[in-house]
Amino acid sequence: RKEVEQDPGPFNVPEGATVAFNCTYSNSASQSFFWYRQDCRKEPKLLMSVYSSGNEDGRFTAQLNRASQYISLLIRDSKLSDSATYLCVVNAGRANAGGTSYGKLTFGQGTILTVHP
Amino acid sequence: EAQVTQNPRYLITVTGKKLTVTCSQNMNHEYMSWYRQDPGLGLRQIYYSMNVEVTDKGDVPEGYKVSRKEKRNFPLILESPSPNQTSLYFCASRPTFFPRDGYTFGSGTRLTVV
Numbered sequence: 001r002k003e004v005e006q007d008p009g010p011f012n013v014p015e016g017a018t019v020a021f022n023c024t025y026s027n028s029a030s031q032s033f034f035w036y037r038q039d040c041r042k043e044p045k046l047l048m049s050v051y052s053s054g055n056e057d058g059r060f061t062a063q064l065n066r067a068s069q070y071i072s073l074l075i076r077d078s079k080l081s082d083s084a085t086y087l088c089v090v091n092a093g094r095a096n097a098g099g100t101s102y103g104k105l106t107f108g109q110g111t112i113l114t115v116h117p
Numbered sequence: 118e119a120q121v122t123q124n125p126r127y128l129i130t131v132t133g134k135k136l137t138v139t140c141s142q143n144m145n146h147e148y149m150s151w152y153r154q155d156p157g158l159g160l161r162q163i164y165y166s167m168n169v170e171v172t173d174k175g176d177v178p179e180g181y182k183v184s185r186k187e188k189r190n191f192p193l194i195l196e197s198p199s200p201n202q203t204s205l206y207f208c209a210s211r212p213t214f215f216p217r218d219g220y221t222f223g224s225g226t227r228l229t230v231v
Contacts, residue, residue: 032217043207044160046219087160104175105220107152107160 001026003106004090010112017078021111023088024070032091033064035073037084038110044087047073078115085110119144123208123223130198130230138193138226140208148211149191150175150220151183153204160207166191167214198230 006023013019025033033050048055050062050071061074071088088108121142130136142149150165152175162175166185180202182194191210195202205227209220 034219036220041205041225043222043225044220045222049217049219104162104165109157109159 002108003027004088004108006086006088006108006111008109008111010114012114012116013078015078015080015115015117017115018074018076019078019113020075021073021086021088021113022070023072023090023108024068025088025090025106026069027090028066028069030069030090032105033062033071034089034105035060035062035071036087036089036107038087039084044107047086075113078113080115080117083113083115085112119221121208121210121221121223123206123226126224126226128226128228130228132199132230133197136195136198136228138195138206138208138228140191140193140223141189142191142210142221143189144210144212144221145188146210146212146221147188148214148218149185150209151181151191151193152207152209153177153202154207155204163193163206198228200230202228203230204228 004025035047036044037047038044048057050064054063059076063072087110089105124139147168151163152160154160161177163181164175164183166172169188172183207225208223211218211220
């Protein structure tokens, strides 16, 4: 089982639609969660961190369900400019004996979103 | 402007010819990392560095070397490139070791080994 799994899509939605992405992670000790956005052939950029209580940034809402080990991203009122690949990112978990695994972030494969007129 | 700068952006090389991809950040970040991105496999960590002279292997370190002699620079070295190292490479940095800090990525280096 992959450490971080996402539905690769693609999701094709009209402008104004609401779209939701889910992501599951396998390591129950994971402590930090993020959503990144990647435009075609460009570098990933941090979209938002995901907090236990859920958090919102404008049209974007992120939620975390620790019991089920999944993270979600909801985009409301989709814009053409939202077309991109959305990457779910999870911290590997608590430190190992060497104390180094804690710093590692594991990326999902990404979910492709296309918003059309 | 705060940024991570990678060079070159595009590189085509032949099998076995040593190459170096440079990475430099101007944000005084402690933590730097190299990733490769391949279709269907996502971003995979090659090497990382928690500070000057402190480096360690990521998930796919075979065939790569790194060094961190200065805080701002973290070059990726391919001593003897092979076609399976054809990929899109990203350098990334963040302020500290702690993962709660988001990464800043470089613009990427698209490497083709023939």
